[in-house]
Amino acid sequence: MASTEEDGSVEEKENNNKKRTKSAIAVAWLTFYNIAMTAGWLVLAIAMMRFYIQKGTHKGLYKSIARTLKFFQTIALVEVVHCAIGIVRTSVIVTGVQVCSRIFMVWFITNSIKQIQNEESVILFLAVWTFTEITRYSFYTFNLLNHLPYFIKWARYNMFIIMYPLGVAGELLTIYTALPYVRKTGMLSVRLPNKYNVSFDYYYFLVIVMLSYIPLFPQLYFHMLRQRRKVLLGEIIVEKDE
Numbered sequence: 001m002a003s004t005e006e007d008g009s010v011e012e013k014e015n016n017n018k019k020r021t022k023s024a025i026a027v028a029w030l031t032f033y034n035i036a037m038t039a040g041w042l043v044l045a046i047a048m049m050r051f052y053i054q055k056g057t058h059k060g061l062y063k064s065i066a067r068t069l070k071f072f073q074t075i076a077l078v079e080v081v082h083c084a085i086g087i088v089r090t091s092v093i094v095t096g097v098q099v100c101s102r103i104f105m106v107w108f109i110t111n112s113i114k115q116i117q118n119e120e121s122v123i124l125f126l127a128v129w130t131f132t133e134i135t136r137y138s139f140y141t142f143n144l145l146n147h148l149p150y151f152i153k154w155a156r157y158n159m160f161i162i163m164y165p166l167g168v169a170g171e172l173l174t175i176y177t178a179l180p181y182v183r184k185t186g187m188l189s190v191r192l193p194n195k196y197n198v199s200f201d202y203y204y205f206l207v208i209v210m211l212s213y214i215p216l217f218p219q220l221y222f223h224m225l226r227q228r229r230k231v232l233l234g235e236i237i238v239e240k241d242e
């Protein structure tokens, strides 16, 4: 009996150690990831500001930062994996919609349709994304290091109230501007007849994507409002009790 209890406690200790090691690895990875992403988006912010100051126009700005943008935005797919394996407490669906819609904007709209790259709406969503991501990743980094300045927390859970609609406006305007080019060129579309007997019209697909913002965006926005209430108002209640 004594030996079983002893075994049990050894096993328990081993399990606890494993859990601790796993979470330490997860914390180390997330810290590295968030620092790298903060740096990446900071590089983008500086590159955009430098371009504008030097050239005095936004024309050509997208092209100058395209590579860095594609790299850091595509890497964000890792965040869906973070949720799926449970190292961050966020919904796979919410994160998936957020990340995939961004990747879609970058690769299948802005990168594929050169004629729209100099539109003001592109600069609008780029500026909004950049500000949001610098705030978000630095929030996660400082939070993981247990040294979170209040202004970063405040910015993370307040700025989205304006930034989210602005970013979405920039994205929708960009897709809208792309529609005539897509229709004219028939890009990424599959016409009948063909040997697989399938057809796909990218123009109508984009119309559906635009319409899908109507049910999906409010869900993301209300998710963030709930997070805001949890983090900001929750903390106020705790402070009052203390």
Ligand SMILES: CCCCCCCCCCCCC/C=C/C(=O)SCCNC(=O)CCNC(=O)[C@H](O)C(C)(C)COP(=O)(O)OP(=O)(O)OC[C@H]1O[C@@H](n2cnc3c(N)ncnc32)[C@H](O)[C@@H]1OP(=O)(O)O
Binding pocket: 030, 034, 079, 088, 089, 090, 091, 094, 095, 097, 098, 099, 100, 101, 102, 104, 128, 129, 132, 136, 140, 143, 144, 159, 160, 163, 164, 165, 166, 167, 168, 171, 209, 212, 213, 216, 217, 220, 223, 224, 227
């Ligand atoms: C095929 C084509 C498909 C097209 C589909 C089209 C439809 C699309 C419709 C909508 C489109 C939206 C487009 C987006 C536009 C913009 O981004 S505009 C710019 C403004 N944007 C924002 O403000 C973004 C706001 N959104 C987000 O922050 C996220 O994307 C999120 C997923 C919604 C965030 O939510 P969540 O992670 O749940 O909230 P948090 O409070 O930040 O975190 C919760 C907990 O998880 C921890 N955590 C999360 N990530 C990390 C991490 N990287 N590292 C460490 N920790 C992390 C976080 O600390 C929290 O933990 P706890 O404190 O323990 O709760």
